[in-house]
Amino acid sequence: MHWLRVSTFAALWVGGYAAPPAQVPLRGDRSVLPGVNGVTAVAHQRPLHGRFLHVTDFHPDRFYKAYTSTTEDAACHHGHGPAGVYGAETSECDSPISLINETMAWIERELKDKIDFVVWTGDSARHDNDDELPRSTAQVVGLNEMMVQRMFDVFGKRNGDAEDEDPNNDYIIPIIPSLGNNDILPHNVMTAGPNAWTRAYANIWKQFIPEAQKHQFEQGGWFYVEVIPNKLAVFSLNTLYFFRSNAAVDGCASRHEPGHRQLEWLRIQLQFMRERGVKAMLTGHVPPIRQNAKTTWDETCWQKYTLWLRQYRDVVVSSHFGHFNYDHFMLQDFQDLDKATKHGRIEHYHDESLENCSNEDVHTAVSSDYFIQLRNGWSDLPTPPKSVNSVGAGSDNEMDVQDGMTATSARMLKNAKKHKETQREKRKKYLKDMGGAYDERFAVSFVSPSVVPNLFPAFRVFEYNITGMNYHRPEGGTIHPPPPQSTAAETEEDVTMLRRKKKKPKQFKFRVPEAPDKASPPGPAYSPQTLSLLKYTQYYANLTHINNDFVDVGTVAEDNLDIRKWKEGKHKGRKLRNKDSTPHPKKFAYQVHYDSQDDDIYKLKDLTVPSMIDLARRIGSFVAEDNVDLVSDAEDEQLEDGESREDVDVGTTKKKHKKKHGKSKHGLKHAKENAAWYAFVRRAYVETMDPEQIEEQFGH
Secondary structure, X not given: OHHHHOOOXXXXXXXXOOOOOOOOOOOOOEEEEOOHHXXXXXXXXXXXXXXXXXXXXXOXXXXXXXXXXXXXXXXXXXXXXXXXXXXXXOOOOOEOHHHHHHHHHHHHHHOHHHOOEEEEOOOOOOOOXXXXXXXXXXXXXXXXHHHHHHHHHHHEOOOOHHHOOOHHHOEOOOEEEOOOOOOOOOOOOOOOOOOHHHHHHHXXXXXXXXXXXXXXXXXXXXXXXXXXXXXXXXXXOOHHHOEOOOOOOOOOOXXXXXXHHHHHHHHHXXXXXXXXXXXXXXXXXXXXXXXXXXXXXXXXXXXXXXXXXXXXXXXXXXXXXXXXXXXXXXXXXXXXXXXXXHOXXXXXXXXXXXXXHHHOOOXXXXXXXXXXXXXXXXXXXXXXXXXXXXXXXXXXXXXXXXXOOOHHHHHHHHHHHHHHHHHHHHHHHHHHHHOOOOOXXXXXEEEOOOOOOOXXXXXXXXXXXXXXXXXXXXXXXXXXXXXXXXXXXXXXXXXXXXXXXXXXXXXXXXXXXXXXXXXXXXXXXXXXXXXXXXXXXEEEOOHXXXXXXXXXXXXXXXXXXXXXXXXXXOOOOOOOOOOOOOOOOOOXXXXXXXXXXXXXXXXXXXXXXXXXXXXXXXXXXXXXXXXXXXXXXXXXXXXXXXXXXXXXXXXXXXXXOOOXXXXXXXXXXXXXXXXXXXXXXXXXXXXXXXXXXXXXXXXX
């Protein structure tokens, strides 16, 4: 791969590279492919497995040193302290190269031959967290080149294709990367393209970006790959243009903003996919978080993106993001769309408070308030009524045909019919509130945990339905995406602004995407079908166990929960097992964290919106336990129907107290009601929070 030997540093200051052809997609047959110099080649294509890997936020750091300090001024680069050979879990230090190498080696051993493509959502350079070792352009570029090389080491071909003129022919499966806020310099700040960084990544990722989209990628850093030809496309969005912390751009309202241009491109492409019967997965780095405790996207970008999800709900299969480190999901509620947005108008205020956001803490910060706000929002989800089929029996004319009915019986039947009608009205209202039988009022975004051990390193493998697709053969030749549309036709709408007085918002017009045909069935995001997500399996590496540096596990220091402070990690102030600081790690391995389908708590039959709404509703049903102890000696016994205490003990507490009030039945009820919430929190922090702290921080 001598293309990697050419420094991309120079590419930051020049434009124009050889445009690579599209990545070779997956099929289950032997296919004739266009060759070099007009010579065709017959290639054996891998069969579909119905799985893909989502990995994010590697943050490799060549300056990381084992047994250095995890303090803010040391950052695992200097001094002496508890930084382990594979990383300093729960601290704000970045990933040692040893962790990167072992992670990719594990993926090669365990997953390489079991997945169809890789979603890689950015942040492949270290944070700018050491004043003595400031980041440079060469470092950012070099680390990203290193990660591409690691991807090649695992998924690259070994048949000499790396030396031909076709860089996209180097991998056995498609890999879809996206830009993270630390993949540029300075972090967070990216100007409108084309710019030095979009040109640089057009070179770094030239194996991944289809030829027909290379020029467009240089314009803004977005593209897509048809990972299953004519069936499934994975989109890589440049979320830096939606990011509130990017002081170089200003939302998605004005047609002059790159965020607006990206969403216009996305609208055109999704419409193109709909017309061809192709489904789409949307991926990017920064998730669309919209809470009082944490907001990541500009509101105009959130409004338009969410409108796009509503209008293309028959096309979009799922959305996947990184950046946030915490394992969780979020709902986009279409009722949060402004009335003006639905009609193609959007107001935009220039928020001067965000002008210095690029200088904020480089690490993702979150307080318990964020997750509690998610929970509280889900507690307001409409509750489905009892099925009308379970109420009453017989036809509506039953009273007329039962001549011998007594007055009491007639009254009872009348009441039953009245109750049945009430339930019917409740169901009708419920379906209206939820957007129909498939909950089409909502969309779901999945946020994967990170490899960088700010918690424990983790990643996910998703499974999706490939019924009828194992031996799919693409029809015809290469299909090129529609060319970017000129904005001339939209100029009258987009430039038409309602001029306001100073400091009042401007209102911009935009084209509202077409909605699904009313006769169309629900898409794979809403109803189980081909390409619907079935489940995910989350893996994590317990670095405390693997590093093997301490006699006892210890607990997380209390200041680790303060988002305003640098996190030194759970081993702050502890003494190493070996005074000579000689590492004696155990064998490195990832282990299953949980399986969303087989899990005793989540029990998700699939990952469609109705299933995720059900989980959100269970999480939102939390009941505060001010005076109720969850675990007692009595609860160690078997519960009803053979259920063990493990089914309800989700790490909220392992303390065993005697009941303060009455019998344990009341406590068990609360434990079962709250199981989903505590499991959600425990998994969000990837098993790094002490049970007592979880109860203290999230038990109210």
